[in-house]
Amino acid sequence: MELFGFGPHLMIDGYHAASEKLEDAALLEDILRDLPRAIDMTVVLPPAVTEYQGLTEDDSGYTGVVIIAESHIAIHTFPRRGFVSVDIFSCKEFDAQHALNYLVEKLDIGRYDTHFINRGKEFPKDLSVVEKILSGEREYLAARLA
Template sequence: MEDLAPDILRQRLLIEGFFTIDVDGATITRYFEELTSALSLRVYGTPTIFAPGGEGRAENQGYDAFIPLIDSGISLYVWSAKRFLSVIIFTCKNFDAERALTFTRDFFQMTKSAEQSF
């Protein structure tokens, strides 16, 4: 992908995979708290967590969540029935991508995952 704004520092990490733990709103809040601490990222608000509660297709039920960072934000999407998640860490400062990946895999006890930095 062409870097259209090389003068703006951006680091992005996409992690997707299958998890084995039970995930609910409290789990997501704890993930955001522990991940931001592990990566030394500063938050300026509380997580926003949505669960469609039966609206839409059954296979897409789960959670959409976001935590605002001083230096951008983290989004998490959870498909409960499929036990699949996708997380995007987007910052305007550098962070340890390997640490983020290891933390996420361990936290969600992922059985299979893939990632892409960009």
């Protein structure tokens, strides 16, 4: 199903993840190399993963990113907290559930929250759809302000 706007943005907050996996730079690089293929995206720059030192040990971890033709995928880990944050942003539709399942399995995520939005709702892929959305929002706002 083609959605409006520029494209989907899936945000995942993973809790109770396996700390040893969150501090495995090679695993994170493998994920960033394999996940784009798993959701039919095109890697244009190889994955980059780097360790970072936070103000405390609990806030230290790894950050990784892969640039895809469709936008990017980023992972930020906090191994001592068992927390991982992932963003998948694309200009084309993708199977968000498949991406979530892949990450839950690879990182042994115990619990997660997700947020899914369509970005750039006025991006002119199909102007008739944009006009309907904006017209509806304007009618709603006019009624609320009246």
